[in-house]
């Protein structure tokens with residue numbers, strides 16, 4: 617929708633014929649965003665070759681853990697000069713790779729042809745054309761500028777950045793912190809708890825980023841602080857909602873059953889922790905989320921443990 621509103625011709629690929637038909641005939645996606653009309657510049661198809669034909673930009677947005685498999689199917693039909701754009705906010709389980717790394721590997725694309733768009737961009741608000749800012753990151757600043765121009769609209773204001781690592785980490789780890797804040801909200805805790813988790817969550821994200829070569833300033837920008845605020849404060853956030861259900865006492869299976877859309881942090885908390893261990897970085901909130909979500913540790917016990925860690929200076 618953003619690209620079409622900015623004047624691009626857009627072809628959306630989807631798996632199900634009925635969804636593609638609904639987009640082409642009713643100009644809506646009734647399953648995911650009912651009531652929002654898509655611009656005329658958007659067409660849908662189930663044929664990846666048709667979607668990718670002559671594409672200047674190929675925007676990739678499937679659940680992170682399915683990217684490798686999907687992209688392997690699409691790679692043969694991608695134009696050799698297309699810029700591959702990731703909207704995904706996850707880290708691959710098993711390899712601990714960021715989405716841009718998976719793209720480079722599977723599509724055999726140089727980093728200069730891989731970009732990331734991220735920031736506080738809750739889908740439903742974007743669909744309502746409510747004003748939002750974002751970050752367009754690419755190692756090649758000229759490519760970032762081209763993509764910035766391709767998606768700049770009166771309601772969508774993208775800024776460029778060349779720190780792809782920081783932008784991707786900001787997006788992936790805020791989902792984990794969003795789960796933690798949701799759990800705290802579900803337990804009936806207050807705004808001090810929320811602010812403390814967000815701030816210390818950003819501190820551990822920045823620590824990981826520094827160890828991985830990211831620019832620490834990225835984390836106080838839209839890809840870090842901005843997205844963290846949106847996810848941790850909005851009832852629209854799937855990660856926040858998922859955490860709230862857990863904090864209210866639902867089991868993991870019950871929570872998964874009531875979650876209709878992708879809450880990336882549920883899987884990526886494990887791959888973020890893997891990444892932290894590979895880089896020898898302490899991420900206590902992420903570790904706590906993994907314990908609650910995947911080891912069934914009761915939130916109250918986990919909270920007590922988190923609060924009784926040894927006392928430290930704020931900055932290490």
Ligand SMILES: NC(=O)C1=CN([C@@H]2O[C@H](COP(=O)(O)OP(=O)(O)OC[C@H]3O[C@@H](n4cnc5c(N)ncnc54)[C@H](O)[C@@H]3O)[C@@H](O)[C@H]2O)C=CC1
Nearest residue numbers: 677678679680682686703704705706737738739877878880
């Ligand atoms: N929804 C949001 O507000 C935002 C989402 N994102 C990111 O976008 C990415 C995708 O999430 P959403 O679109 O929001 O999730 P979603 O759950 O709303 O939609 C996922 C889409 O992927 C399809 N899908 C599921 N499994 C698939 C598979 N194995 N192969 C191909 N397609 C599959 C589904 O049919 C659905 O169309 C995530 O990484 C998320 O973090 C980023 C910014 C905002």
Ligand SMILES: O=C(CO)COP(=O)(O)O
Nearest residue numbers: 735736737738853854855
């Ligand atoms: O990334 C998002 C907003 O920028 C969406 O957050 P959720 O995946 O938690 O809904």
